[in-house]
Amino acid sequence: MTIGLTGPLDGWTRWALDSAGCGLLQSTSALGVARHPDAIMETPGIPQEPVAESVGEIARGASWIALGNVASRVLGYVREAVKAGLFGTGAHVDALQLALTVPTQVYDLVTGGLVNSALVPVFSDYAAEGRDRRELWRLAGAVLTLAAAGVSLLVALLILAAPSLVAILGREHNAVAQAQAADLLRLMLPAVVLMSLAGVLTSLLYALKRFSLPAFSTTVFNAGIVLATVLLAGRLSVTSMAVGLLLGATLQVALQLPGLRDGFSALRFGLDLTHPGVRRVLRMYAPIVVSTIISQLAIYFALGVAWEFTGAIGWMNYATTLYQLPLGLVGVAVSSAVLPTLARQASSGQDVRPTLVQGLNLVLALIVPATIALFVLAMPVVGTAFERGQFKAADTQVTAAMLQVFLAGLSFAAVDLLLINAFYAQQNTWVPSLIGVLTVVIYITAALIFREPFGFFSLMIADALKQIAHACITGWLLSRRIGGFRGSGLWPTLARILLAGIVMAVTMQAALSALTLLALPDGLFGHLIHLLVPGALGALVYLWLARRLGVAEVALLEAQLRARLRARLRA
Numbered sequence: 001m002t003i004g005l006t007g008p009l010d011g012w013t014r015w016a017l018d019s020a021g022c023g024l025l026q027s028t029s030a031l032g033v034a035r036h037p038d039a040i041m042e043t044p045g046i047p048q049e050p051v052a053e054s055v056g057e058i059a060r061g062a063s064w065i066a067l068g069n070v071a072s073r074v075l076g077y078v079r080e081a082v083k084a085g086l087f088g089t090g091a092h093v094d095a096l097q098l099a100l101t102v103p104t105q106v107y108d109l110v111t112g113g114l115v116n117s118a119l120v121p122v123f124s125d126y127a128a129e130g131r132d133r134r135e136l137w138r139l140a141g142a143v144l145t146l147a148a149a150g151v152s153l154l155v156a157l158l159i160l161a162a163p164s165l166v167a168i169l170g171r172e173h174n175a176v177a178q179a180q181a182a183d184l185l186r187l188m189l190p191a192v193v194l195m196s197l198a199g200v201l202t203s204l205l206y207a208l209k210r211f212s213l214p215a216f217s218t219t220v221f222n223a224g225i226v227l228a229t230v231l232l233a234g235r236l237s238v239t240s241m242a243v244g245l246l247l248g249a250t251l252q253v254a255l256q257l258p259g260l261r262d263g264f265s266a267l268r269f270g271l272d273l274t275h276p277g278v279r280r281v282l283r284m285y286a287p288i289v290v291s292t293i294i295s296q297l298a299i300y301f302a303l304g305v306a307w308e309f310t311g312a313i314g315w316m317n318y319a320t321t322l323y324q325l326p327l328g329l330v331g332v333a334v335s336s337a338v339l340p341t342l343a344r345q346a347s348s349g350q351d352v353r354p355t356l357v358q359g360l361n362l363v364l365a366l367i368v369p370a371t372i373a374l375f376v377l378a379m380p381v382v383g384t385a386f387e388r389g390q391f392k393a394a395d396t397q398v399t400a401a402m403l404q405v406f407l408a409g410l411s412f413a414a415v416d417l418l419l420i421n422a423f424y425a426q427q428n429t430w431v432p433s434l435i436g437v438l439t440v441v442i443y444i445t446a447a448l449i450f451r452e453p454f455g456f457f458s459l460m461i462a463d464a465l466k467q468i469a470h471a472c473i474t475g476w477l478l479s480r481r482i483g484g485f486r487g488s489g490l491w492p493t494l495a496r497i498l499l500a501g502i503v504m505a506v507t508m509q510a511a512l513s514a515l516t517l518l519a520l521p522d523g524l525f526g527h528l529i530h531l532l533v534p535g536a537l538g539a540l541v542y543l544w545l546a547r548r549l550g551v552a553e554v555a556l557l558e559a560q561l562r563a564r565l566r567a568r569l570r571a
Helices: 049-087 091-112 114-127 133-160 162-169 175-188 190-207 217-236 239-266 276-306 312-347 353-376 378-386 393-425 430-454 457-482 490-515 524-549 552-570
Strands: none
Touching: 049 091, 049 217, 049 312, 091 114, 091 133, 091 162, 091 175, 091 190, 091 239, 091 276, 114 133, 114 190, 114 276, 114 312, 114 393, 133 162, 133 175, 133 190, 133 239, 133 276, 162 175, 175 190, 175 239, 190 239, 190 312, 217 239, 276 430, 276 457, 312 353, 312 378, 312 393, 312 457, 353 378, 353 393, 353 490, 353 524, 353 552, 378 393, 378 524, 393 430, 393 457, 430 457, 490 524, 524 552
16 A cells, blocks of 8 residues: 555565555556657757667667556456455455565565665676676676575564564454464465565566566566465465465566576576675665665555545545556656666766656656646546446545645656666665655655645645655756756757647646536446547647657657557558
């Protein structure tokens, strides 16, 4: 559950804390973007040829990551539907959810933030052209050994302490649920070792720019949970989902091994804390641990505020699910794909600005219209997604209002992902961590200030202010390190995108107003009409105007989509 803290989540799916989510939420919004000879790509003052090469790499990587996470999201919903259909609600489901809290948080703390912050940058440095590839495999073996040994020791201690952990976390649950949760926790915890190894393998493949297999790691994770639950629920009840967690984690590791087959012969396992690469990874990850702990405390603070208002947690979960969709669709996919390129350029002393600006332009060209569309169409979006059964029209109104407040920080959050990765590429984790601590203070302070006049909406306001502050501070400090963005073409591109987005918003609002004059039926059909008609008109207007204004990234996307369509028609 990402109560009031809607930033992206590193690591595995965190699905125990988000009943509707399923991992890094990404989509095909970033698919198919590649350099096209007809596109105008001039960026004044910055050499263009390296950008052209990185655009194709970013687009291909983002496409794989996005496609994999679309599949993961679908299976995530299937997983939740299977759980609801087979087990419903009650003490046994409470025990399952309670048991899932510990492995989720252990993974987040030990490995989740390690992937982008330290492993991908360091592995990318060792994978750079001109370096002995055997050194990369030697480092990979040392990191895998350290992860397996360290996490196994921690898991063993947690297994022994399982009853005490459950008693602390589930103090309001009945004794039967606590006992069952302890048993489930003991069964689930070994999966953390496998998930940690999968995270290391993902980092290694990303550093080698082999995105296709790790992109589907969360997909097979969810598939393993669904498969085990369906096959074993009749005999094991909720324990089948714990078995599925183990199966899914095993599949994550197995899926990625073929992508590393060329290094198996050079891979050597052994605990080597003196290896310079291992020491760099540990040194870079130290501040991430601190900021992760503080972020977890902020989540508990938000939970405490939300519990004071009946229904607030449920509404915020639904709003957060919709908020994180475009964030993953665009921000996570592009930032993950661009990180290896940025890391190699930084390690070799190249200017990272061309690649960074191209990535920022791509993110802005996609996230700004997505943010505007979600804001204007919040009611029909929420109604289409959730309004059925016990989720009534009044719930739609509150959830839509929450979503609109959250959206004030969405574009900043998406841009911030790339800015943070730019620091990670330079093997600097202290600056993003300190900014994270500062903005958590801003979040808590704002929530307390706005709590009295705005109630639970104070959490959304605080989250938006947190995202805006984090992106602005990170961007300012980064610009000072790389020589600024003046003359890069970033600001003119942003102005064109905003102009196209404003015209799109006016078009969609006009279409919505026109539809209110029609006697459309209530329910799903009415919500769909109010969503699809203005949405389609807005998309067409944005694409046309952005193309006319010379937003190169939109032209690239349009050209690539046409090329793929022609290729399919010929086939």
